Amino acid sequence: MLKEDNPLVTENMGLVHLCARRFVGRGIDYEDMVQAGSLGLVKAARNFDPGRGLRFSTYAVPVILGEIRRLFRDGGAMRVSRGLRELAQQAQRISEGLEAGLGRAPTVGEIADKLGVTPQRAALALGALRRPMSLTGGEEGEQLEIPVEASEEQTAERLTLYAIIERMEVKDRELIRCRYFKGMTQAKTAEELGMTQVQVSRREKKLLAYMRQEFGDG
Known part of the structure; x- marks a missing residue:
């Protein structure tokens, strides 16, 4: 069970989007890939052992990619509960309201407080709605230039770099x-x-x- 103040999920949703973008255009809805990747992120955060000396992203990326690849193997239909979809819509409305009132983008914690859920749950809901920025500036959001033959560690390092820039x-x-x-x-x-x-x-x-x-x- 994740602690509510564990930042690994809330601060690394960008990795989910960056992993999902590697598979854009291969027949699976982007939102489904984000949901699968989000499950992988939660699993990685739950099982991560900092004592092993690994960067969290190095550990998490293979788990996230594994869940997305499983989605392809299973035929692509990712069931998202009605509750999560409704929560995502509520989160979007609350986010817009808070931004108007605060004059800035609200934090995940602020949105979670309004929703009455954990920051992790709020991050997953928001992640299902949010598409990542295009670092290359293309109007359609080009896929990241990560070689197919890149190792999982190289992929993790590249995606970590993109996630840092995204923040x-x-x-x-x-x-x-x-x-x-x-x-x-x-x-x-x-x-x-x-x-x-x-x-x-x-x-x-x-x-x-x-x-x-x-x-x-x-």
């Missing part, structure tokens, strides 16, 4: 996308984002330090 503020994500996904110079990035080159340089250094810290802490 950034919009302008920071755009800066990273311009510099490292589109290969733009600092000068071009500054022009694109309405910043000076000096501002881009300073912000980029801070973001890279943040990413290294987050990746190391896993």
Whole structure:
């Protein structure tokens, strides 16, 4: 049984979406893949042993991918309870209401308090409704460029990196996308984002330090 204050589920729903995106266009509904992946995330969080010296994402990604692959083997029909669907709709309404009142996006914990459920349950409900951002900037949200032959550990590391970027503020994500996904110079990035080159340089250094810290802490 997960503790209510366990952050592993609530903070890693991005991994579920990133795993699911690897299979987009293969005949299974995206929402079904997210539900299957969410089950894998909960299982991984329940069984994770930090004493083994593994980063959580390295442990979780194979479990998440395994649940999604099982969905394909089983024919693709993922049953989602009516209760979870209704909870997801309630969570969406509450999220929109809180954002209007607070002037910012609410946390999962704030939404969970309003729903009267655990943060994990709220995260699963919200995860079923939310599609991930496109790091490559395509209107249709291209699949992540992770080689098919990549090992589970390499896949986990790449998805962890994407998940860290996904948690950034919009302008920071755009800066990273311009510099490292589109290969733009600092000068071009500054022009694109309405910043000076000096501002881009300073912000980029801070973001890279943040990413290294987050990746190391896993």
